[in-house]
Amino acid sequence: MSAVLHPAIARVTARIAERSRTTRDDYLARMSAARDAGPYRYRLSCSNQAHGFAASGQDKAALRRGRGGNLGIVTAYNDMLSAHQPMEHYPSLIRMAARNAGGSAQVAGGVPAMCDGITQGRAGMELSLFSRDVIAMATAVSLSHDCYDAALMLGVCDKIVPGLLIGALGFGHLPVVFVPAGPMPSGIPNPEKAKVRQRFALGEAGRDELMDAEAASYHAPGTCTFYGTANSNQMLMEVMGLHLPGTAFVPPGTPLRDALTVAAAEQALRITALGDDCRPLAHTIDEKAIVNALVGLAATGGSTNHTLHLVAVARAAGILIDWNDFDELSRATPLLARVYPNGPADVNHFEAAGGMGFIITQLLDAGLLHEDIACVHGGNLRQQARQPFLDGTRLDWRDPPAQSRNTGIVRPASAPFDAEGGxxxxxxxxxxxxxxxxxxxxxxxxxxxxxxxxxxxxxxxxxxxxxxxxxxxxxxxxxxxxxxxxxxxxxxxxxxxxxxxxxxxxxxxxxxxxxxxxxxxxxxxxxxxxxxxxxxxxxxxxxxxxxxxxxxxxxxxxxxxxxxxxxxxxxxxxxxxNQSGMGRELFGLMRNRVGPAERGACALFADDA
CATH class of the missing domain: 3.50.30.80 (IlvD/EDD C-terminal domain-like)
Structure with a gap:
């Protein structure tokens, strides 16, 4: 049974819905018209279609006949980002899964993916935030061939997930499932790393000692393990229902991670307009899902970057939010997690202590999240809290732990670290x-x-x-x-x-x-x-x-x-x-057009009220 919704959650949700009525209605009308037009590839000319399946090998016959769903893969793979390097072989896995399920899959396009950890303090960092808007546009270009019944977004890190989501919302008539890669193994303890950095700043540690500490922290394929923007992204995908349940923090290179990637492809095919449980992105991302994101951010002490990104994401769905919404929800939400830099633990420790399954359940039971959102897995948010496991070779899910396994990392809503959020x-x-x-x-x-x-x-x-x-x-x-x-x-x-x-x-x-x-x-x-x-x-x-x-x-x-x-x-x-060098001269149009921080620091919607 669902808990009674907290008054602040209900109040802010209603306020956002009222504020967004015109823009949201306009967005939904555009998405409805696109959906009613039906699968696009059935209406393409013979020349269009031949171009679209010319290199599709064993999937060519299925694409030519137009039978079965076709998945568009938008990938942020590169092997310079540790978080994205595991995605190199995902398209092959997804194509196989789609084929076995009676459908097909194609890489629709790639998007840029830069690492803030590499550009910190360098001129390239001045391109970082704008890369989100570039990623959104690249996602739109990828899906613009109109050949897909659903889309899979392969991305993890800072600007990449928000950019993929903003771009995908332009195609909100399609179901969209996000497919992450998971965190790298834990390295040296975060407090130890922080101490070496401080000692280096004071001149008490040399470059070799600092390099040893950094290399022992960032040391393998997978997402950096501190709770920064990348891992906050993964939390948001869970509370907004855009992942298969419990997908966020499963390590890369494991049978369970591969099984979840296969299952994401299979589920995307189940929820297209070709079946009777269509779950278009436009209806997954609604006012309730956005409020869930704001609450999840507050409850876990997530990245401040999302006070920019979530504003832009919401606007792409016709939903208008501002910092007052963040503030009011944070003051109503208890702080349930302490993960570095908010504490010594990393995301692997967080997952072992109960992870997102425990956090979601606690927030639902306290009436702090909307349970009735259209999650891509086909159920509601309480089912999103389930945790995946392999029973032999069969993928299954179990209920999350009822109690925290480590109250120094995650706590129940009845005994939080702080009565208010982060x-x-x-x-x-x-x-x-x-x-x-x-x-x-x-x-x-x-x-x-x-x-x-x-x-x-x-x-x-x-x-x-x-x-x-x-x-x-x-x-x-x-x-x-x-x-x-x-x-x-x-x-x-x-x-x-x-x-x-x-x-x-x-x-x-x-x-x-x-x-x-x-x-x-x-x-x-x-x-x-x-x-x-x-x-x-x-x-x-x-x-x-x-x-x-x-x-x-x-x-x-x-x-x-x-x-x-x-x-x-x-x-x-x-x-x-700051105007040129390292590509900065190419971004002058964005600097001139970009809106203010509270409106998402976005160049795509700068003219909107």
């Missing part, structure tokens, strides 16, 4: 921002200290090396928003600021840039909007201005007389060094 929204005369409080100890959630202004993270690190960061201060790194330079992550600041905090200084960060899913233990007000390059207040700040942040109250202000503050003029930003 995210807060800040507002004040500096604008609006996001802060991830799940990793920040309560004694550091209020901060008041003078500003030190920097034009880049490199400038801050140079000041640290020069010994110029003494005393308490608020680091303001501005000119890092989407219009300025593509909104890069500033993760290189984490070890330095953490080291200063550990030696007794009161420090915090305020920036219109990002800090990623790896936001750490230092209070960081990020995604400040309006950004400095778009008339935002950060451009008016001066060294020594007193800044007050209260993450509990949700405020962020410069402590100046109102008249004095309003009269102050913005300082010009020098962005000349």
């Amino acid at each position: 995210l807060r929204v800040l507002h004040g005369n500096l604008g609006r921002a996001v802060v991830k409080v799940s990793a920040v100890a309560p004694q550091y959630r209020q901060h008041e200290a003078p500003a030190k202004i920097f034009a880049s993270q490199e400038a801050l690190l140079a000041a640290f090396k020069a010994g110029a960061l003494g005393g308490d201060f608020t680091a303001v790194v501005r000119g890092q928003g989407p219009r300025a330079n593509g909104m890069p992550e500033l993760h290189k600041l984490t070890p330095t600021l953490a080291a200063l905090q550990d030696r007794g200084q009161r420090v915090a960060l305020v920036t219109d840039g990002r800090m990623s899913g790896a936001s750490g233990k230092v209070l960081a007000a990020i995604h400040v909007t309006p950004e400095a390059a778009d008339g935002g207040a950060l451009a008016k700040l001066r060294d020594g201005d007193l800044i007050r942040i209260d993450a509990e109250a949700g405020t962020m202000d410069v402590m100046l007389d109102q008249a004095q503050w309003q009269a102050r003029e913005a300082q010009p930003l020098d962005l000349a060094g």
Whole structure:
């Protein structure tokens, strides 16, 4: 029996539905018209069809006759990303599974997949956020041949899953199943890795020691094991019902992972319009699924990047959400998980402790998730909580554990780590921002200290090396928003600021840039909007201005007389060094068109209200 829905969940869901009525109705009407037109390949000309199956080998006859469902595979495979390297052989496995089920499958196209872990602190990071929109467009190009009855999305990491989903929603008349690869084995403990990084920042560890630690952490095929954006993506696919149940954190290269990939292909064929249980993506991703995503993010202390990505994903489905929705739901949702950087455990430990099955069940029983969403597996969200296993060679599912196997990693809703979730929204005369409080100890959630202004993270690190960061201060790194330079992550600041905090200084960060899913233990007000390059207040700040942040109250202000503050003029930003090199000149159209952070920092929907 379903639990009574929590009043905040019901209230926010209703508010989103009302706010989105016009855009959602328009989206559904477009998807309905596309679905009513029927499978496209049956209406293609002979020349169109011949092009489409010319290289299909043993599937050519089936495609020519038009019998059985045809799956379009959109893959983000490359062998530079550890998370995506296991997907090299997925298309062969999927084609075989589809053929055995009476259908067929074709790789519809590939999308770019870059690694933020490699581009951190480099010029290439300024392409990272915009790669999400490129991936969405590449997904649309892949599916534009109109030859498919359903689609499988092969992707895991940061911008890749949101980009695949945004692009796929343009083809929301089709069923879409996401197929992940799973995490790499656990490496060195995360606290040990963090300590080496801090010691290196302080000059107490050499490059060889740092390289040894990093290589022992990121060491095998599979997703990085900390709970950053990539693994937050996998959590979201579970609570929105886009995975087969329990798929997220099954390791790559195992019989169970292969069985789940085969089962995803088989299930995609079952839910096409050719059968009588069609589950188009447009109806899987509705207001309830989006609210589930916001709750899951809060309950697990997930990546702050999703305060951008989920806004853009929802908009692609005609659903309008904003940061107030994140904030209200986070305040109503208990924090049920502590996974690095919110604790010492990694996602393998999280899975062993009960994983998503335990978390989903706890949230459902507390009335904090919508159970009645159209999951791709054919059931509801409670069935999504089941955990897969192999009975010999047969794939099956069992109920999730009723109790946490490790209360230091996951806890029941009746005894959470915190009564509220991992995210807060800040507002004040500096604008609006996001802060991830799940990793920040309560004694550091209020901060008041003078500003030190920097034009880049490199400038801050140079000041640290020069010994110029003494005393308490608020680091303001501005000119890092989407219009300025593509909104890069500033993760290189984490070890330095953490080291200063550990030696007794009161420090915090305020920036219109990002800090990623790896936001750490230092209070960081990020995604400040309006950004400095778009008339935002950060451009008016001066060294020594007193800044007050209260993450509990949700405020962020410069402590100046109102008249004095309003009269102050913005300082010009020098962005000349961010316009070219490493491909940045090709992304000028996106920097010029992109919308603000609270609207998803998206160039695809920048003109929408």
